[in-house]
Amino acid sequence: AERKYIENEFPNYQYIEIIEEDGDEAIPVVQENLRKDDIIAFTGGGNMGNLYHNHEEARRKVFSTFVNNLTISFPQSIHFEDNEDGEIEKRISQEAYSKNPNLVLVARDAQSFHRMLTTFDNKVIFTPDMVLYMNSVDWKFERNGALFVLRHDSEKVVKQTTIDKIK
Structure with missing residues (x-):
């Protein structure tokens, strides 16, 4: 969805994708x-x-390296745990992000x-998740019932009492 968005909305730009695992080797080449x-x-x-941690470390590296260019973080959710590790990591991210005056953070909720x-002190905007940029699919089938899917990990935000009421 992100690639389609960039190719459609920025047709004068060449889309070059670098996967996160290649970041350390690619950053000097991109800088040149x-x-x-x-x-x-x-x-x-x-x-x-x-x-x-690995994704956040890659994000910090990119944001604090390319400080002279418009830098966009596509729609994200964010969660720093309310514990010592969460606070330490939040401060490290704040320091890295603050190095980039051209950084735009995009929240998806x-x-x-x-x-x-x-x-963060960076510009923040609010848009839906990029997957919604994709064309919808007409599955052409008759629906019977509903699928109820919720998270059960540390990013879960809905209270159990609310879940019970919905059920």
């Missing part, structure tokens, strides 16, 4: 070839915070929008 009007984008998906606004 980067132009002033190039845009850096970091994939979204909901892993901002201290639950997925209202709770994350508020958290980003209160956690």
Whole structure:
């Protein structure tokens, strides 16, 4: 969805994708070839915070490296745990993100929008998840019932009493 969005909305730009695992090797190459009007984008998906250290470390590296270009973090959810590790990691991220005056953080839900606004000094905007940019699919079948799917991990935000009422 992100690639389709960029290709459709920025047709004058060449889309070059670098996977996270190649970041350390790719950053110097990108720096050598980067132009002033190039845009850096970091994939979204909901892993901002201290639950997925490797993704957050990659994000910090990109944001604090490409400080002279418009840098966009595609729609994310954010969660720093309310414990010592969460606080330490939040401060490290705040320091890294603050190095980039051209960084735009994109929140994909209202709770994350508020958290980003209160956690970082960067510009924050609110949009739906990028997957919604994709065309809808008409499955052409008759629906019978509903699928009820909720998280049961540390990112779960719905109270059990609310879940019980919905059921």
